[in-house]
Amino acid sequence: MGKPLKIILSIFATLTLLVIVVVCALFIFIDPNDFKPEIQAAVKDKIGRELTLEGELKLSVFPWLGISSGKMVLSNAEGFQSKPFAEIEESNINVKLLPLLSKEIEVDRIVLKGLTVNLAKNKQGINNWHDLVETQPEIPAPDSGKQDVQPSAKAQTILSIGGITIKNARIDWDNQKNGKHLEFKDVNLNTDKIVFDQPFAVDLALVVSDTQAKLTETIKLAMDLTVNEKLDVFHLADVNLQTTTAGEKIPGQSLKSTLTAADVALDMAKQDLKISTLRLESGDLKIAADITGTQIKDQPSFQGPVTVAEFNPVQVMKQLAMTPPATRDASALTRLAMNFNLLATDKSADLQNLVVKLDDTAINGSAGIKNFSEPAITFNLTADAIDVDRYLAPEKAADKKSKPIASPATTTAAAASALPVDTLRKLNANGQLTLQKLKASNLTLQDIHVKLNAKNGIVTTQQSVKQFYQGSYSGNLNMDVRGNQPKLAVNETLNHVQVAPLLKDYKGEARMSGAVNASAQLQAQGHTANELKSSLNGRLSFLFRDSVILGFNLQKIIDSSKALVKGAPLPTDNKKDQTLFSEITGTATVNNGILHNNDLIAHSSKLRVNGKGSANLNTEKLDYKINATLLKSADASGQQAEKMTVAINVGGTFNEPAYTVDPTSLLTEEHKAKIEEKKQKLLDKLDKKIGPGTSDLLKRLF
Template structure:
């Protein structure tokens, strides 16, 4: 056995010596730089681009077969700028020789230094790398009748790379079609040893410059990556992505964000994506999600639960250098959290099982957006209790008494008028909102239903309040914003609403009691509140039952006027003055913001009132003439109704401060009617005696 072993060892020694001799000969007799023309010609023939090898090529053979290069450039595509498509300062790649005998490719660390890539897209939308990625279809192979066979595991070549290092790389992106230009610089990439189907660490850092927006974004990524040999199945574990955006227009001039995920699975063959325990944090804002995606290349669909942890919106606004609004409640807008089930495509997003908690309000339902380029919004939401006044600007005590009463539809119209016409014209929305309780402008409402429909420049809202101060309210608003000046139509009705508590809540005081039924049909046009009021046209009607006007005593006004005429002392003031009416009715026509009411009727056991006049909504002034018929009490001796007396009253002033004055002539006429008639007749009789019969008839015709 000793002799054969010696023979084998001698053969191996001879082979080793032969290899050493061959390697030595390669270094002595072969210079890789001599093959530069052949290499450049091969690249030109294969891809049609010019390859320039400026630096020296250095060859290594054993135990690594490799090559190191100096500076190399690859020309740009035809029709683009003359600067190179890519250039590199130096590179180094080595493959181990002996594992090749067993079909194993073991590559040493690949090192690329000073890599620059210039990517571009022209105005026609053609990019400068399309010729490198387009592949020509191969002619079909002749049918040999044999079935295709897949290579066995033993026949497959195994590949491992000792790692990849890219230092100080740069990518320039020039999109002439959109006018966008980005520069990605300081790209550094380092990986561990790369073996298919085994995890290896990845560390990536880069900086993105956007000169147009004056923004700089720094990005750092660390993860453990696993790739299969077909390069269609990827797994990223312990993903950690950190970004910092800086610029003059960035709130606070700098904004940081972090994205982490425990596991990301991407299967390109099946077009599946799964992201587990995704976390996104930026300042106080924290979002958590678990997302799955299907058909991500053809028809992507992403879905999964999303949670936004409770945060302080006011604090976030301050962190973003946004001045928070001044609100009546200092604790308003300090707690916000939400969660929902997300379903999203490349052109839509649908939020189901939506729960929003804003301060003390809980909102539930669903919402969605379809067609991001021209968004169509849909929603169906329910809220338990909302105090909108908490979020409004602080109100002075004097503001309560001076603010005019506005219905929900009119308030909605005024709010909508603050939005640009173009925004309303593009609005495409359809949804419903239900509120169990709501407070706005100090008015309390229960069981509220709101509907919104907006499309093609037509905006329609419907409002119903089933419990509104022991009564109800219903109304709708139609806005046509297809032209430059919006046209509005309002139709409203209130039924059996208690006036006194409504006025106390809204204005802080009530000068009237009773139950009111009213309806209004109004139209207007304009781009702001003043234009809408001045163009207001339509009609309305009202009916007050069992009403009491506080601070106004019609009987006392008449008595004071009588006493003043007689020269008698005025009656003692009474702070609890009031006038009772069993019913007040009327209708009105509105023309260019002026309300004309010609059939005001009020009655009680002692009064009959008829009136007419105007209320100017633009100047908020009153101009009314009221005739009050005072019914005297029955005579105690005869039991018969005494003679009626009519008094004329002028109502002026403003909505918030009306004034009442008596027409003195009406009192004088009633008081002296009999005496005047008696004296007038005596005068006429004297004229007939002195001037002859018929003279009195001539005087009557003159006066």
């Protein structure tokens, strides 16, 4: 065994010595600068670009076979500006000599100094590096009928790099198609020794400048990276990405964000991605996720749980240079948290098992967007209780007294009409919302169901409230925004709704009580609330049962009228005056915002009322005339007879109606008979003084 070993060692030593002698001879007798024309010609032939070697090439041999260069310039693609595609002020690369004998490539640290790359895209969308990444079509080898023989582990070449250093590099990105211009400067990259399938540390720092937006982004990245020999499997550990955004529009002139991940595994061959313990922190906002991706090149799909820790939306809006809305409740929009399972592709995103906590409201369900280019929104959400009034702008005392009563459908119509027509035309949404309890305009609604369908310029909603002041509500809205003027159609129904508590909550006082059944079918068109009201058309009907009208005593008005005729003193006013009706009914038509009602009828045990008039929905002015008849008590036959009828004019506004008595209606039949008797006596006297037939002539004339 000793002799063969000596022979092998002798051969190895001889070969090693031969390589060293040859390399030394090359180093001594060959100047690499003599080969500049050949190198430049080879680059021109391979990629079609000019390579200029302005600096001196220096060769080193033992123990590292290496070369260093001065300035190198690579020309730009044809059709682009004259400045070069890339420049390098200085480079250095060395390969260890002896490991080459055993097919091990051990590269010393690669150093690039002063690297400048000018990337561009022209107005036609063509970039200036497409010719560098074009791949030649693969030519299939002839089928010999033999199975491919995989090289053994001993035949494989092992590559290791002592590290990569890039100092003070700059990348300029000029997108002429969209006018975007970015500058990546102070790019510094440093890595540990790079060996395939073994982790090595990576540190990257750069500054991104956007002159148009006047923003500067400072980026720092640190991680441990593992890459396989085929460069298609990557593993990242302890990823830490820190960014600082600075600019005039950023509150405090800067905003810091941190993105970390415990583990990132990317397999390009299998098209799989897995990110574990992903964390994003920016100001008060903290997001955690675990994401798995499949088919990331062909049909990318990503899924995994996402958690947004509780944060203060008002503070985040301030950090993002947004003005928080003024709210009636100072504690509104101060707590928001959510978690969901994300299912996303390159064209859609679904949030499943969604749980949102907004202040004191819990929301759960699902939501999604399909086709990002033309978004289609879907949702199915349920909330326990929400007080909408907390999030509205502060209300003035005068506003509460003057605000008109608006139904859910008309409120929805007014809110929708406030949106830009283009937004409504493009809206593609389908979903439903269920609320256990809702407080809006100080009204309390329970068990609410809302369905929304919007597509191709048609927006429809269906809403129902199963518990609405001891009654129920149902309605629907149809909005057509395909034309220049939005067109709306509203249908609504109220069933056995108690009026007094509703008015008390809505306006702070209730001048009427009882249960109401009502329905309305209305149409309107316009962009603003005023335009909608002035163009309002349709019909409605109402029925009040066991109603009490406060501040209005109809019987007292009739008694006052009787006292006035007889010369008796008028009864004193009382703020607690009221009128009781067993039933009030009527129908109305609406034409261009003016409501016409010709069949107002009210009944009570002692009163009969009928009337007609109009109400202007634009000015809120009333113009009504009602006839009220006070009934006698039942006689022996059980019949009731009219005692006195009074005409009352109703004017003023919805909030402050005014009542005046028509004087001519104060004349009873008894008084009318006395006047007729006196008139006849006067005519008889005229016949005697002037002559017979005078009274007949006056009767014909008057």
